[in-house]
Each structure stands twice: as structure tokens, then as C-alpha cells.
Amino acid sequence: MESRHAVPSGSPVSHDEGVLDLQRHIATFRRHFWLMAGVGAVVFVLLAGFLLQRPASYTATAEILLDSRKQNMLDVKQVGPGAAVDTSAVDTEVEVLKSRQLADTVITEKRLDLDPEFNGAIGKPSTKQSMLEKLGFAAKPQKPVEAADKVKARERMVDDVLSRLTVERSGGTYVIRIGFRAGDPVKAAAIANAYANAYLTQQLRVKLDATQTANQWLNSRLSGLRSQVEAAEAAVQRYKAENGLLSADGTTLTEQNISTLNNQLAEVRASQAEQEARLNTARRQLASGSAGDDVGEALNSPVIQQLRAQRAEVSRRVADLSNRYGPRYPDLLKAQREAADLDGQIQSEIKRVISNLSAQADVARQRTASVEASLNRTRGTLAANNAASVQLNELERNAESVRTLYQSYLDRFKQTSTQQGVEQTDARVISPARVPTSPSAPNVPKSLALAIAAALVAGVGSVFAAAALETGLSTSEEIEEALDTPHLASVPLLSSTLAGQRSSLAPIDYVVEKPLSAFAESFRNLRAAIAAGGQGKAPKVVLFTSALPGEGKTSTSIGIGRTAAMAGLRTIIVDCDLRRRGVTRAVDLKPQIGLLEVLLKGAPLADAIVLDEKSGAYLLPLNRETQTSRDVFNSPEMATLLTQLRERFDFVVLDGPPVLPVADSRVLAPRTDAVVLLARWRKTPKRAVQEALREINASGAYLAGAALTQVDVVKQSRAGYGDAGYYYKAYSQYYLD
Template sequence: MDGSAFETRSAPAPEAETASFDLNVLIATFRRRLRLFAAVALVVVVAVMLYTLQETPRYTATAQVMLDVRTEQVTDMSAVLSGLPADSSVVDTEVEVLRSRSLAARVVKQLHLDEDPYFNPYAPGARGGRSLLPFLKKAAAPSAQVSPIEQQRRAEMVVDNVLQGLKVRRSGLTYLIVIDYTHPDAAQAAKLANAFADLYLTEQLEAKFDATKSANEWLDGRVAELRDQLQEAEAAVQQYKIANNLLSAEGATLTEQEISGLNTQLATARAEQAETDARLATARNQLARGSNGEDVGEALTSPVVQQLRKQRAEKSAEVADLAGRYGDRHPDLLKAKRELADIDSQIQAEIGRIISALEAKAQVSRQRTNSMAGSVASSRGALAGNNRASIRLGELQRKADSVRTLYETLLARFKQTSTNQGIEQADARVVSKAKIPTRPSYPKPSLNLALGMIMALGAGAVAVVLAEVLVAGLFTEDEVERRLGLPYLGSVPLLSSAAEAKISRTTSPADYLLAKPLSSFAESFRKLRAAILFSKVGEPTKVIAITSSLPGEGKTTTTFSLARTLASAGSNVVIVDCDLRQSAINRFLKAPPSVGLLEVLNGVATLDQALIDDASGAKILPLAKAAYTPRDVFGSPAMHRLLAELRSRFDLVLLDTAPLLAIADTRVLAPSADAVVMLARWKKTPVKAILSALSLLKGRGIFVAGVALTQVDLKAQSRYGYGDANYYYKSYRKYYAE
């Protein structure tokens, strides 16, 4: 035998495991778990209906608040706290504000809800508190005995209870906010919904009032501070001007005005000096060329010179007249000449005085110009000092200007906020007051029933899924091959599910086979025989070890029934009881055997003496009573000789072995068999147990032909065993005769 035969029969390829979704498998699974599904669904529906019937009626009142995007402009001045921008995030934020604990606490305070037993189980007159809080059923403790922490906890509990009935939502994408409040008392529900809406608007106004008041107080103090700072800054500027001679008039400092005047005077003095120097130089040039000074400009304009010239002209005419009448020596002529000479000397003297006056005037002009230049230089030095001092003055002036600007700005803002105080507007308005509801909103029987049905279906589906996940056994051929990776040999049905007519409880499956050889029950064993014999292609299969992982899986009944079926069909079959602990084959015998397998192996009896004939023609090699022995009999040479003899005498040798996980004998005997058939009880045998049993056979040259399911309920399998041949049992059962 091929030593790796069992190992090569691995699990199907991943493609087989990850096959496409099959709706028939889902339907079959649902049908298989229909009772569980119905039971769970029924429990859920009943629970929902009971809850609906015992639930206290509650009423929901609705108020509507709209964020107002329009604002009234009483004054053309901006508010301290600006209005809310009407965008989506702001509306969502205001919804959360309406849900806030602070607003709920204000509602509690305004409506005295801490004294309402519905919200406060510690309030006087409370009988165990709200139905939603059954665990708070202790009596209210006197307030004098309650610690501050406990008081705070109770206050927060009241707020939590109030918030439980509140539901705030935005109406679509509008600026409308819907406030729903649910309460067992319809009037109280409307009162609470309106209280949340009104206090929300009040809180907005108070926020603006507080902001304006705080702004006015701050601006008032700040304006007073800036007024003092402005006075100090301006005083510093003036003191610095005085200290540094930076006093000004008409926009310029005194030094600048002085320099301006001196510059003008200096220019005038220089012009006069240039004129005087020019006249003096001209007169000197004329005298240097031999002039007697009469042509000097100042002499020409001098009245004295003009008078003397007039006298000279007259005297010169007189001299000429006398010279013509009297001659050169006439006394009158000489007198006239002396007088003419005297006039000329006077003219020369006057011209000399004029030249001297020009020189003096030029000297004075130069001195005046020099003096004016010195004054200008001195004033410029003072101006340079003033300019250096004006840098600091500019800094002081800018500081004073900035303080003045800030002071004037805040003063104007203070006047605006003072004007706005008292005319603030809320950013929202109530568009619909809550009215007292006339019909309860909870419970809603139709809605609860619909939800109950959905929950029932979901719970039933979850239960089915969990049952399938937690199931340990195997149902169909597909599951055997997918989860075990071995061929599926067939199924052995329960006799009660395979028989069409009622049968007696005392009728055994083996007896039924003899009575009904053409029944579906007998056919299942013929199918099993064919699957086993053709499991090894090209090699004969004569010695077959039939085993299971755990006791109670129908191994002996299956082996005996298979032998009877094959013997009835003409095969020469022998059954060897290899279960030393239980010897289950003996219950099918008419009388307990006196000799058996162990006696044959020990040489006490021959094989023919130990074999027992069955009514079907099969042979049975049983185990005598108290046949257990601690010795290893299945690995002995005697056992090998016996199996060789059985091979030669019989067509098929069926070895009824012990469970693999319970007894080690089967692992010793299995290598001597041509094939090992693993039996698993339908729905019962855990897959883990089967895999553990199969792992004991690995690597020992053992050929596992496959797995067969026993005790299969054909009626149930035909309903929900999709993926198995028995699923179509109703379609082909007419071919079987009872």
C-alpha cells in the first residue's frame, strides 16, 4: 500500500472552499434551523408586545425656534456681541446649545423640577422615583444630612432626568429648530418644551446684555486711563519744547523764524554792500584815469556840486567878459579869476568829501554784512541743536498722537455701546409655541410591532448563524469533503426515517435488511459497499477496517448490516469483531459464543470452530465472553496469518474495530487493512474529534477510503440537506420496494 495515500487526500482547493454564494445552501440551512428561528422570533415578538402593553403612555409637545437672519437696525452702530451668522454649522451648534446641561439646569430652576417626584426621586412625596430609574427607591434623606457632594450629585441627576425627555433637531436644511419634549403628563410636556424655547432666547439676550455691560465697564475705565495718559503725554511734549527752545508760532519754531529774517536781512546787506563797492570802485577808476571827479556819478547828482558848477559857469562867463574888456591885469579880472579858482577848489573839496563818503558807506556795508553773516551762522547752530532735539520731540509727539487716537476711538465706541445698551435683540425667535398634545406619542403599537418583527427576524437570523457556527457535527456530503478533505462514501439512514411503513421497535436494522432487501435502507449499504470497493483504483480491496472517532456512532450496526447486505447479494463476507472492550457484535448472535478471535489466535480453536453462520450467509468471527487481554494481539504474527487466511477464503473481510480516540488497538490493526472507513454520526460527532482521530492514522501507510455518515434522518435530510444526495430522496424513493 502507498504509505502517503492518506496524506495525499487533502482538503479541496481554495477555489472550492470559496465558491460563489449558493442561495439553496442558505435556504437549506434556514429550513434546518426553522424551529430555532421560530422559537427565538416568537420570544422577541412576545417580549416586545409585553413591553408595549405595560409601557406608560407618554405625550410629546413640540415648539419651534427659528434663527432670525434679519436684524433690526435701531441705530447705525455695531453691537458689542454680533449676531449669529446663518450658516449650517452655526445652526447645528445652536441645536447643541439647546441640548446643553446649563440650559436644562435653568429650566429645572425656573420650573422647580427638583421638587417634582417624576424627575427627583428624593423629592418629598416621591414613591421610589421615576419608573425609568427603579434602582432609586430609597427614601429622601433630610437635607441637613446630605453632604455637598451628594447634593451636587442629586442636582445633576435631576438635570439628566430632564434631558432624557428632550429631543432637539434641525428641520432639514432650514434655520428652524424643533424642540420636542416627552412626558407622561401632556400639559407638563408642553410647559417644558416652551420653557426650553423661552429660556434659550433669554439666554441669548442675557449673553448680549452681559457682553454690553462688561464692554461699557471696560471702556469706561479704559477711557479714563487714556485721558490721563494723553494729558501726561501732551505735558511732556510742551515741557520738552520749553526745555529745548522748540517753541513755535504759526507752524515754525522761533529759531526757524529768526533764521528766516536774518537770511533776508543778510541778502539785503550783501546787495547794498555790492552796490556801494561798485560805486566806490567806479569813482576810483575815473580818478585814476585823470578825471577831476566831476564825472563821478555821486558828484553829478550832488546838489552842492550842482550849485557850485552853476556858480562856476556864471563866474567863468564873468571872467571871459572882463578879459575881453580889460585885459589880463585888470583888478576886476584878477578878482574874478581868484573867485573862479575858489569855486573850483570848493568843487574839488566837495568831490573829495563825496569819495570819502563812498568809502565810509562801503566800510559800513561790509561791517553790516559780516555782522549779519555771523548772526545767521549763530542761528544755524542753534537750529542744528533744535533739529537734534526735535527727534526726541517727534517721538514724544507720536506717542501723544497715538494715545489721542486710541482715546478718541474708545471714547466714540463707549458712546456707541452706551447708546446700544438696552436695545439688544435675540438671534432667534419662537415661531410656534408648544400646545398640549391630545394623543400619546408613546407607545406606538404599530411601530413597536413592526420593530418587534424586525428584531424577531434579526434575532432569529443571529440565532441560526450562531447555531451554525457553534454546530460540531456534519450534515451533508459537501461539508464532509470541505471540512475533512476526504471522499464522502455514503450515508447510513435511521431505519425509522427510511421505512415507509411503521415498524416494530424490536425490529433491528439488520433484520430489516433481510426482510426488505430492495428497500432504500438496503440500497444505502450497497452504495456504501460500491464506494469502498472503488476507493482504490486498480487495487483490490478485501480487508476493510471500519472505525469511528468516538463510541456510539453506529459502527457495529453499520458493519453487521453491510455484511448482511453483501452476503444477501451473493458475496462471501466475514465479520471480525476487533473491539476487545465491548464485543458489540455478540448482540446480533442468537447465543453467546464459547470461542472466538482470541482463541483462534492463541491456537485453542480453529478458524472454522470459531466462525458463526448468519442467516444472510455471512460468517462472523466473534469475541468470546471476557475476551479482553492486555497483550497486543492485533500486531502479532498470528493476527497477520489469520488475516492472510481470511483474504484467501472470503471476498470481503470486515473488521469491526474500536473507536480511535478511545482505544489504541485500531491504530495497530489499521495498517493491515486494505482500506479504513471512518464513520461519523450525522449532526452529532464533532468535526474536531474526527480530525483528531484521522491525525492518529497519518504517516503510517494507512489508506483512509473516506467518511460515511450514520444514523441519518432521511426525512430531515430531504428537507434541508442541500448538497447531499438524500436531499432528493423524495424524488427517487419510488424506485425502492418495501
């Protein structure tokens, strides 16, 4: 069945999630102030007493400096760990000083295992044991200490020493303070100095061990690397010899031969070109009709030059004889034959020169071909060598890598061998611990401050715990958030509105005697909220119920009924609580005819109604003697009765039973115009109210809203943030009590 809710006239106060509501927290602290004060006081007394009753102890402090400017005398890298200059390294050294190993070293060095302050097992004998010894009874032999017990005892001593130790960095410097607390000031200073010395000794020992270990490892590694270098270099040379890759001056013999043949080929090709050019020139001259006299080689030939000289001499003689004698002169003819013979010799010599040029050109071509053939063969060899060089390069790279690795290890071995024996620590003591003159504990100001801080934390924690354990509803805001229904009004606790005074009047009578009081005004506010939240019109028949008994339901029903009647409304209050008969008891009525007689026996309504002379309201009580198990509220007679009441009255108040114990209110609710759910301030569990609300919604009734009852307005004004009552002090003088 669909539930119906009233729409509040004003939107509820909303708070953004995640935003700190300071006023709400202040109100919470004000509400639980005395709890917070009590818990804080107890914690302060207990903790301050405990801290101030501790035995006196003394703290001595030594200071060491991590020397970041220290130079290595041998100008080589150190093998062992050294203190760096960055913050993380300084913090690391602080943790080293806090190590269990260093604490164990100090225990051994200072023989703290024999000191009763650190080893409780060797403390003074118990009182019982001392009395037995005085009476002559021998002490029971102690059981032999097992190895596991010794280890545990040693670990307890280490824990004790570490608990007394304080190691801290001095600001952003490289100075580390080592503090130690003991019952004796001299002992505290001695152990603090022992810690500083043990730390320096440990640093030196670590470096020495690291150097020795490095030397041993490097030496063993060098032996293996030396063999690898020799094997790799031998493999390179062997491969070169097998593949003809021997080289000189960085190049192979084949590459050198190719370079030489390339030079030779260039020379023979130039010579061939020259010879062919001479031959071709001579042949062109002869082909052009020349007798060969103008051929360059002929001109340069000594034989031809000599023959031409002789031919010139003979020509001169021929010319002379021709001028002097006739053509048939014997000497002339002889001279002419000599000239012809010389011309033939010259031509023969020219032909021989041409033939020689051809032969020289042929020789040049043959030389060129020979050099080219040798070059081609050598290039083939080079190609084969290049293919073999791939494997050679791999062998050489392997040899070079092994050689480099061997050299690096050899250099490092020399450095570490030189460094061994001259190790230095990276820290030094700059201020030994001095014997303290005053105890460091108990520190009264610090102890009191700690006790106050703990008291505040405990007090605040108790407030939050109490707030978390609260199950009731305190403010209108909580109602609207928890129930998702409007908050109509809050009915105060009468005594809280009297400013410490007492009233002899009952609350239901107080609204009549003090109509302008804050108590009476709360009922007018409730009625106004119900009327404003109606579905288009003010509800006439209103059922007042609660989740559990004892919520102030009956007082609220009577109070709102009387104030409505005093305001001029024709009002009737109907006692619908068949078991408790709250209204009937409250006004002290003993009727013979009541609600059940009207519903079950058909008694006239007029005979059952009683006038409340104090306020002018009418009452429909219950006969205390009449009982029934019938479902009277679901009967037609009840529907008829409600119709009659609507016709005769302006405002009908139904005082119903609680929702959770009995079903009467759930049955009656749908027949009414509105239902008001009451919850006692800070008492009624929130889950119970939510369950009652669910039951009312399931019945299909119209829920006008919820109201708080018995609200202590004084407390609400101090801690009721989120509710109108939080501002009660601002408007309390407005009422006339």
C-alpha cells in the same frame, strides 16, 4: 510517518470566501426554525406587554426658527455668536438645546424640583409610614441631606428631564422642533414653551455678555496701544533729527540738494563747453593766418565795430587825398598814420577779445569743478543718510504697524460700543407648544412594531447562536472542509426513511429484507465510494472505526458486509472490538471458537467462521468468555490471518473499536487496505473526529475517507444544504421500501 489519504472522485463543493451563500443560511434557519419561533414569541410577548402597560404620557411640541435673514440694524459685525445658515450650525444649535445647562435652567424656572413627577424624593409617603402616622407614631426624623446628595439628586432630575426631551431639525429647513413628554398635557406644553424661551434668553444673554466683555477688553487694550503709538512715532522723529534725515515734500534735504546740484552741474558744463568752443574757434582762425577780423567775438564787439567805422572813414580820406595829391602830401601822410594807428587799435582790441574768451573758459571750468565738488560731497552725505535710513525704515514700519493695530482696535471699540444694548437673538418662536389632546404613549402600532422587530432580532440571534454552538458534522461539505478528507457516503437513520411508518426489523436485518430501500442503498453507495477511492485497485480489507463509542460503527460494518454479500461478493465480517464484541452481540452469536482462539490458540480458521444465512456473508465473531491483554492485532498471527482472509474472500470488513478510547484500531489500521472513519450525524464533536483522524494518519494507514451515520434524511432534506441528502425529497420515490 507519512499519512495517506484517498483522493475523492469529484472535487468537493467550494465556496468563495466573503461571498454570501444564501442557500446555506436558509438551510440553517430551517434547521432551527422552532428555536427561532419560540425565542421570537417569548421576546414579543414580554416586550409588547411591557410597552403597552406603561402609563399614559403626553408630548407637546414647540417650533423655533433660526432666522438666517435677520439684518443687523447698525450694519456692523456682531460680537456674540449668531446662528449661521449651514447645516453644521443648525445641528450645533440642536445640541445646545439638549445641553444639561439649559435643562437645569428649565428645572429652576418651572420649579420642577418641587414636582413629584420629576423629584421622587418628595413623592407620597410609603404605606408603612402612613399607617404609623395614623396609629399616632411619630415618623422617624429624616437625616439631613448632604451637599453631595443634593448634587446627585439634581443630576438625576436633569437626566430625567433630558430623557423626556426630543429636539430635532425639521428636514433640511432652519426649523427646530422641541418636544417634551410629561404625564400631564398642560405641564408638557408649559415645559416645552419654557425650553424655547430659555434657549432664546440664553442666546441673548450670551451676546450681551460677549459684547460687554469685548468692550472691556478693547478699552484696556487701547490704553496700552496708544502709549505704544506715541513712543514709536517719537522714536522716528528723534532718529531723523539725529541723523539729518529731515524731509520736506516726501524727500530729505540731502536728496533735494543733490537734485539742485545736478541741475547746476548740467548748466555749468554746458556753459563751459560753449566758452571753450568759442575760444578754440578763435584760436584756429588765428592759427590759419587770419588777422582776427573774422573772429566771431571780434565781429560782435562794439569797440571793434566803431574802430572799423573810423578806419573806413580814414581809408576813404587816404584814397581821396592820394588821388588829388602826391604821396608826400602832409594830409595824406597824416591820414595814413591815422589809418595805421586805427589798425593797431583794432588788433589790440582783437587780442583783448581773444584774451577775454580764454578767461571766460577758465572761469567756466572752475565753476564746473566747484559744482562737481559740491555734488560729490552731497552724495557722500546721502550715502551716510541711506545707511541710517535702514534703521529709520525699521522704526517707521514698527510705528506704522502699531498705528494700524491701534486704529483697528479703535474702530472695533466704536462698533461694539454702538452695538451694546441692541442685541437680537438669531432665533424666534414660530409655533408655541399647544396642550396635546391625546397621549403619545403608549403608541400601540409603534410598540407592536418594535416588539416584532425585537422578536425577529432575538429569533435570528438565537439561530446564529445555536449554529455557533453546534459542534457536530452535518454535511459532506463540512466533513471535507473540517477534516480535509473525502466524504464517502451518509448512512441514514432507518426510521427517517420510512415516511412516518414503523418497522419491526432491526437495521441490520432491514438491509436483507428490503434490499432496494434507501437504507440498503446507502451501504452500496458507501462500498462503491470505498472501491472508487482505492490506490489503483479496490481495497479488500477495510477497517471501520469511529472516534467515540455509539457512532453506529457495528451496524455500518454489518450492513455493508451483508449488502456486499448479497451483491455476489464473497464477504466476511470480522468482530475486532475485543471489549464490546459489537458484531457478535448484534447477530446474537455465542461461539466457542472465535477470533482470539484463532490468534492465541491456533484454532483452525474454518472452525471459527460462521455463515450468515440471511445474506450469505461470513462472520468471524468473538468468544464472549475469552479475554486477553496481549497486543494481538500487532502479532504475526494477525498478519497471517489477514493474508488468509485476502486469499479466501473478495471483501473483508473489520469492525474495529473506537480510536480515542483504545489503541487497537490504530494498531490494526496499517495492516488493512483502507480505513473508513465514521461519525454520527450532528452528534460526534468535530474536535473528537479531527483528533481520531490525526491518530489514524499518524499510524501511516491509508484513509479512504469519512462517512456520516444515523442521518435523519427528513431533517437533512430541509436543512442539509451542502449535502446530497438535501435533495432527498427529489429522489426518495426512487426506492422501494
